[in-house]
Amino acid sequence: MTVREFMESERLRETGAEAVVLYSLGDYAFLHDDWFMEGKEPFPVFSAGLETRIKILSPEGVRYGMFEFPYEEFSWPDGIFDIEGFTHNMDDSGRIVSVPLKLSDMSDADAGAGERVRRIVFPDVRDGSVVELRCVQRSRHTRMPEWRFQRGIPVLVSELVYTTCPYLGYSPVLKGARRYDYTEKRVVKGRQRAAYEYEPDYLVLRYGMKNLPAFPQEEYAGNAVDAVVRLVFRPEFSLSPRTGARTSYTRTWRQVNTELSKERDFGRYVQAAAKEYRKVREAVSGEAGGSVARQLYWNGVQVACASGRVADLVRSREGSSADLNLFLAGLLRAAGTDAVPVLLRVRGSGSVEREAPSKDAFNDVVIRVTDEEGVHFLDASERFAGFGELPARCADMEGLVAEPDTEEWVMLSQEQVAFDGREVGIVVDTAGIADVSVVRTFDGAAAMNLRSGCGGSVDALARMVAGEEGASAARTEACDEPGKPLVVRYVCTEEVEREEDGTLRLAPFGAVFPGDNPFGQTTVRHFPVDIVFRPVDVYRVRIAIPQGYRVKSLPSGMKVEDGISRFTYEAVAGENEVVIEAEFSLSESRYPASAYALLRKRYDGMLDALSRPVVFEPEELLP
Known part of the structure; x- marks a missing residue:
């Protein structure tokens, strides 16, 4: 890499991206001089060449200095070959220092089902580096992988050269875009071969795209991958090199x-x-x-x-x-x-x-x-x-x-919701310490996900739900009984805000607060919102009025129901206790992208209501 190329790549910092693909060049071909047997028929080996450079523009972008290639184990000729790579950095004197890949930078891991993964981790990758990789992947499979022009980071140039095979017919189909930025077609004349009489003519096709934006990374995006700009190959036919017999892959x-x-x-x-x-x-x-x-x-x-x-x-x-x-x-x-x-x-x-x-x-x-x-x-x-x-x-x-x-x-319709019930009992002493008892009841998808997440382990489940403080004394019910409500009981303590005049400000949902807004995206939403399992969260809090205190103020009740979500909140003070009941649920499991901002607003409104305090005032301060 030249100093000029490196300095030009530095100008990409104004994009604000973690990293940028400078170029990604693919070369798909079937090797006419390298064959394998599929049953009684010989077929050429598939070869996928890759040459790419990626500019790292932030500490977070360092992860783009790692590549993974899956391949079949014990299956000739599957594998990754001709690997060559460099990490380019500029030293203090303005000189380009290129560190080559070594065998120790590569490893293989078992991926299960007879597959392995070759992992390549580039050395000395940091903010400002350029990683450069060249390799070839070979396979005995006659199905061709898709070529992705678009990535999760911006791409300046992405190009695929596809050499057609006379014996395996594919139809290239562009997805996610209407047309290529440039194409090229070249005819290569067939030649006489010893293995069979004549090799037909074939084509060399070039497809290119330039200046592709980063593919949006959004939560709850479902099958947003359908919108990625990519080239897919639909199999159409195979032609026997021995007999010339044609087999159509067109199926119903x-x-x-x-x-x-x-x-x-x-x-x-x-x-x-x-x-x-x-x-x-x-x-x-x-x-x-x-x-x-x-x-x-x-x-x-x-x-x-x-x-x-x-x-x-x-x-x-x-x-x-x-x-x-x-x-x-x-x-x-x-x-x-x-x-x-x-x-x-x-x-x-x-x-x-x-x-x-x-x-x-x-x-x-x-x-x-x-x-x-x-x-x-x-x-x-x-x-x-x-x-x-x-x-x-x-x-x-x-x-x-x-x-x-x-x-x-x-x-595959699912009527189940993700139910999360929270029953909380709070007793506050005069020193301002709250003893909190919690009963969490999970049902439907919420119970399934929790059981799966903790692998059926009672200890792991207790830590996941009650945290480290409450886990030691937590009790669970039906931890390993799928289809039944999952119950976790635990206790904890919380410090209550105490003012100089003795007034207590208690956050009633502190022990079971739902956390950050899951709809936190503030940029323009591109894809529909796919929540999968509709959440239903039910809260019931009982607060014993502290001895020598009376209720000074309660959060106002509210009800919001608009076809997007439903939220109700009611706080009632009795003679000896305060009871607060709240419920939040979404009306659907899927929403159009245009509804995302309102989803965020409704969830923010729920979080704001649950964060409002109950205020107790010493009785002697009251008239």
Whole structure:
């Protein structure tokens, strides 16, 4: 890197970004001189070259000095090759100091399901650095990965060169934008080869985009990834190098379902699981096999088709999301239950392209159970979900019912809310110390998420809910009983604000205050708000009036209900105690982007009301 290039990159600080991609150049091709066998057919190895430079513009941007590349383990020729990289910095004398990548800067980690991840961490990366990487990733897979022009940071130039393959036909489709900034097409003449008679002509295509803004990073954005500017490749056909026979990849969803029903990692896996029914008959009797799901463990791998054999799952009691769900589907069918796998793309990974039918369109699977009470959806990978409950990644997503020769799309609707009830009792002594007893009751999605977050550990749950102070004496109920309300009881102390004249100012919700506004984004909102599980928060606080005191003032009551949210607040003083009741809930689980500012305002209003104090005054000061 030259001094001039480095100094020009420094001008990018005015963008205010953590980092900027100076350029990202990709090179997709199938290597005609390097082949592997797929069954009885030879196919060229896929090669994805990458050359990129990234300018680091802040301490937070240092994280862009790390790259990760997934690849298949024990699968020639999968891997990352020809790795070369440098970290460029400018020293005090204005000279560019380039530190090369070393083998010690690279590591490999197990990603599960036969996959590994090559991690590259650049050395000496700091504010002002430029990292430069060149590498090639090779794969035996004939499906091509998408090319992302847009990233989470600004991109000055992003370009992909795609060399078509005469034996594998793809249709490039631009997503997230109407057109490229520049394109180029070049024809390369075929040549005579020894392995077969003649190689057809092929194309070299160049697609480029310039000055792409950072893709907005927003909370509760759902499938905002659909809007990322990217190039996807839809498979169309394969051509046998030996015989010239053409195989079309154009499918209907009916055909996809029929083919899946015959495949070892899907339909035949369900059939194999059904043969295990007799061994686990007692476990599946009752509520749709939920107890079976809790005897198996998810290994964290999320896929739509099984990763191994049924025998492997039975032996290890651990498997991917598809292993667990297809296994349970087979058991339920053998037990006489109407259970069908449902394929989906999980939240945050983009929508299914309906116009391009393929089993590769999906990355997870759940189960649809139909009984006399209606339709329920189950996910055996979430062992802390109650019957009919789905985790956030699957809830309210669209799925394809996987039955042969059918096409039925369903919404994985979830009626459950995230209920959080807070009952608080407060006794204040004359020294201004409040003894607080709390009963937290979680139900629905709130209980499922808490159980999952703490792994069913009572101690972890107590610390998560009661904090370090209250955890030691906390008591929990139904910690490891999915589908039931989860209850945590604990006590703590709080110091009450005491004025010089003896007046006490008590924050009634201090021990259970909900915290910061989750709708804190102040910039322009781009994407719809996808909350997943509608929150319902209920508060009931009972405050014993301190001896020798009377109530001086109470927070005013209020009620707000506008189709966005509902909030009620009422404080009543009795002879011996003050009772405060409040409830906050959202009306929907999804809102348009235009509603975001009002969501923030309503939540701020709730936080303001809950922060208002109850004031007690010594009786001798009253007339």
